[in-house]
Amino acid sequence: MKRNKKWSSRSLAPAFFHNIFYGVIRLLGRPGAYCLLFFVVGFYCLLPGVGKRPAEYIRRRFGTQSWLSCKYHTFQLYWNFGKMLVDRSVLRILGDFNAIGPDEDVRQLQELYAGHQRLILLTGHVGCWQMGFSYLGFLDAPKAVVMLMDRRDVDKHSFKWKMSGGAGKEEEITVINPAAPLGGTLEMLTALRENSVLCINGDRTMGESRHNVQVDFLGGKIELPITPFKIAATTETPLAIVFSARTGTGKGKFRVAKVIHVPKDTGKSGIRGTQAFTPYAQEFAHELEKYCQDNPYQFYNFFNLWN
């Protein structure tokens, strides 16, 4: 079995630094944390290893750059990522984040869920995807998210908050670990069987490489997992590609990019096997590319996807 391990969920900074940020947020609020973040990001961007991580994305998204421009883009990427992390901590500590979205998207997701009593939301490590969940209070359904949780992770996630669109109730999100035996697939099925909204990140591969397909993305080929599409097909669940962009201090915008209905017999007739899911993975890559065009500094896959 070929394992794909290009990245880790482990934070760059040790727990001590995270705790400093949590303390600053409690004492000085978000502005204080942003000030501290500016110097931390500036320092990290000077480290050669840290600068290399987004280099291929920068080259493909912005073209070949001078050393100075490259440093600028690197700083912007980490600066936006850092602000997202601060906002995420503020949401968890102070419950403050304002996510909005178009009414038509709300209606569309409500109708999809009502029609099937389950729904898959496919997103990526972009914008403010975790906080975007705080916007889903209008969906009266249990919610589960598939996310790799490394035992060495030190940053805290925001999976407990007051849902903005609901009745102000605090809602717990079930976290499903894709590194569990059988990739957490049984837990995903159970969540859907229990009428959940299941959120999956579709832009990182892990586990067995035979579950990945190659798609076009920013002028090259990357591998994406077919798991979300396979589960959508097998369980006859609609799949909505959604993204949340951070639009300002403590603000985000949630958007439905596309809805896909993967036919139940995908991979069983005509083109068989994994390759049958390539068109759906390509649609996701296409929407992700559009997102990167609109939000160039909110792409948080800090490794060479094209390698």
Place this chain on the structure above:
Amino acid sequence: MHTKLKELLIEELNLVDVTIDEIEDDAPLFGEGLGLDSLDAVEIVVLVQKNFNVEIKNMEEGKAAFQSVNSLVEFIQERQA
């Protein structure tokens, strides 16, 4: 039930080069043996529910059921009883 289950596995999992006779009752379904994987597990859970009205809810249940055709049959029969 063994034969029906094997037929379903071959059909639903696209095991195009495998015949019913080649699937041993006590051979492992995952890893060595049939060599199934996590996405095949998704198919098995769904086919078991659809054809036998039995749910495999989580890895704890799956671990016992997915050992072999024998264990899957036992699991189904236990739940149907």
